[in-house]
Amino acid sequence: MLILEADHISKSYGKFAALNDLSMEIAAGETVGLTGLSGSGKSTCARILAGLERPNTGFVKYAGKELTGPTPEIQMIFQDPAGSFNPVRTIYQSLSSVLSLQGVPKSKRRDLLSEHFQNAGLQTEILSRYPDQISGGQAQRVAIVRGMLVHPKVMILDEPTSALDVSVQAQILHLLKKIQKENGISYVFISHDPSVVEFMADRVIHL
Ligand SMILES: Nc1ncnc2c1ncn2[C@@H]1O[C@H](COP(=O)(O)OP(=O)(O)OP(=O)(O)O)[C@@H](O)[C@H]1O
Numbered sequence: 001m002l003i004l005e006a007d008h009i010s011k012s013y014g015k016f017a018a019l020n021d022l023s024m025e026i027a028a029g030e031t032v033g034l035t036g037l038s039g040s041g042k043s044t045c046a047r048i049l050a051g052l053e054r055p056n057t058g059f060v061k062y063a064g065k066e067l068t069g070p071t072p073e074i075q076m077i078f079q080d081p082a083g084s085f086n087p088v089r090t091i092y093q094s095l096s097s098v099l100s101l102q103g104v105p106k107s108k109r110r111d112l113l114s115e116h117f118q119n120a121g122l123q124t125e126i127l128s129r130y131p132d133q134i135s136g137g138q139a140q141r142v143a144i145v146r147g148m149l150v151h152p153k154v155m156i157l158d159e160p161t162s163a164l165d166v167s168v169q170a171q172i173l174h175l176l177k178k179i180q181k182e183n184g185i186s187y188v189f190i191s192h193d194p195s196v197v198e199f200m201a202d203r204v205i206h207l
Helices: 042-049 091-101 106-119 124-128 136-148 166-183 194-200
Strands: 002-013 016-027 031-035 057-062 074-077 154-158 186-190 203-206
Touching: 002 042, 002 186, 016 042, 016 057, 016 186, 031 042, 031 194, 042 074, 042 154, 042 186, 074 136, 091 106, 091 124, 091 136, 106 124, 106 136, 136 166, 166 186, 166 194, 186 194
Parallel strands: 031 186, 031 203, 074 154, 154 186
Antiparallel strands: 002 016, 002 057
């Protein structure tokens, strides 16, 4: 079953064409790799597939319907995980507000987060820290947990391990594979590193 489709999408910024006539299809549960040189439009494509930007021409369909904006069902993970958290809130506060939007009562949030943390190889002590008090690898695990809290069907991963040490990179890639196996979600995995994309993806598209 197709979950996400891009149909002849193009994007220009002024006269500059960042993405030119890309079509791709992503089936439920599969990982499509997206690779290409710096400036080839990978991040532009990621933002469009996540509904964060609209293409100038063409369209994106999610679950058969045109995507016109962001939806919780498509989550995006960025290269710089620490930067995607509010620096003046603890990790618990940031994640708790996601659960609040989900209607999870306060009394259940800590236990639920502990369960997610254990599953993602994170110690629960991290919940009381601020984003600048955790490592890059820990921050990326927390970002992945945060994305999973809303039960997405698709995750767009834009260079999720590029800022991490090689040993930490491998751990994150294995965590992502485990999460996919457990939840059957689809990934669009973007990296300029062909070996990382090969490891993760069922199919690879070169931009
Ligand atoms: N908001 C924007 N305004 C103007 N130009 C942009 C904007 N976003 C991207 N671009 C340009 O579009 C092109 C594609 O950028 P994009 O970030 O999608 O490439 P990329 O393949 O992800 O590159 P990298 O691997 O270096 O991150 C680049 O030349 C970039 O400068």
